[in-house]
Amino acid sequence: MTDRALQTLAVAFPSYLPRALTGDLELSLAEIAWTRAPRPARVSHLLNTVFDRISGQPVSLDRVRRLTSSAREWLLQRAALLFWTDKGWFQAQCRVCEQYFDLPLTLAAAPRKPAGETFPLVSVKTSLGLRRFEAPNGGHEEDLAFEQGDLPPERRLLALCGLAESAAADARAFSKADVTRIEAAFEAHCPDVADVVATRCPACQADIEARIDPLQFAFPRSQQLLRDVHMIASAYHWGEADILALPVARRRGYASLIRAEKGRGGGR
Numbered sequence: 500m501t502d503r504a505l506q507t508l509a510v511a512f513p514s515y516l517p518r519a520l521t522g523d524l525e526l527s528l529a530e531i532a533w534t535r536a537p538r539p540a541r542v543s544h545l546l547n548t549v550f551d552r553i554s555g556q557p558v559s560l561d562r563v564r565r566l567t568s569s570a571r572e573w574l575l576q577r578a579a580l581l582f583w584t585d586k587g588w589f590q591a592q593c594r595v596c597e598q599y600f601d602l603p604l605t606l607a608a609a610p611r612k613p614a615g616e617t618f619p620l621v622s623v624k625t626s627l628g629l630r631r632f633e634a635p636n637g638g639h640e641e642d643l644a645f646e647q648g649d650l651p652p653e654r655r656l657l658a659l660c661g662l663a664e665s666a667a668a669d670a671r672a673f674s675k676a677d678v679t680r681i682e683a684a685f686e687a688h689c690p691d692v693a694d695v696v697a698t699r700c701p702a703c704q705a706d707i708e709a710r711i712d713p714l715q716f717a718f719p720r721s722q723q724l725l726r727d728v729h730m731i732a733s734a735y736h737w738g739e740a741d742i743l744a745l746p747v748a749r750r751r752g753y754a755s756l757i758r759a760e761k762g763r764g765g766g767r
């Protein structure tokens with residue numbers, strides 16, 4: 500019985516090069532970040548749109564899907580920092596009372612745990628024999644989000660990450676102790692970046708774990724962008740495509756000049 504080849508890329512916290520920040524890029528990101536598609540699919544499209552290169556390689560959807568989960572989360576935080584000024588706090592939502600509140604934490608300093616020696620390979624002695632798995636990647640996350648099977652999610656993940664030909668059958672046959680042991684091995688060998696903070700909700704005082712999800716607060720919204728386009732088009736009579744092609748900093752510069760001038764003239 501031969502194991503299938505690893506799909507998960509062997510890089511924990513890859514180097515990255517963003518694309519030029521223009522209105523076109525912001526508009527694409529706004530459309531991706533604020534859709535109702537499952538989160539893993541939005542993350543894949545977002546990374547594929549923001550970055551020109553990851554680990555020195557041209558970016559493609561296939562490659563961002565093969566990145567391990569923590570690498571994707573880490574890159575998502577890097578992408579967020581291109582648009583979000585790290586003020587030392589974030590917006591979090593309480594799972595109990597659903598109120599939004601400000602959570603003190605610096606995105607750029609989120610703690611990281613390095614990968615184990617054999618990453619992205621994880622070998623575990625199970626009751627069915629030695630089994631090898633690959634670290635969960637974006638493709639697995641997307642499959643889990645899209646497909647509803649009769650197995651619980653933790654076993655579906657083992658069916659996806661298992662390298663043995665029998666991975667699907669194994670995922671059903673593993674004992675509870677096997678599942679616990681495999682999860683512990685993933686925990687020990689997979690890299691990690693902090694995306695959960697233990698805190699107390701200021702509104703209802705519940706002790707909660709707040710998930711730091713840059714997708715919920717850091718990326719551009721099309722309304723803000725369209726306001727700039729409208730203002731510049733009205734003032735200078737430039738076309739939409741030309742305005743969207745401007746570097747973001749320059750577009751914002753023009754928009755603030757126009758706002759300042761309107762302010763002096765008493766506004767409209």
Ligand SMILES: [Zn+2]
Pocket residue numbers: 593594595596597598700701702703704705
């Ligand atoms: Zn609350």
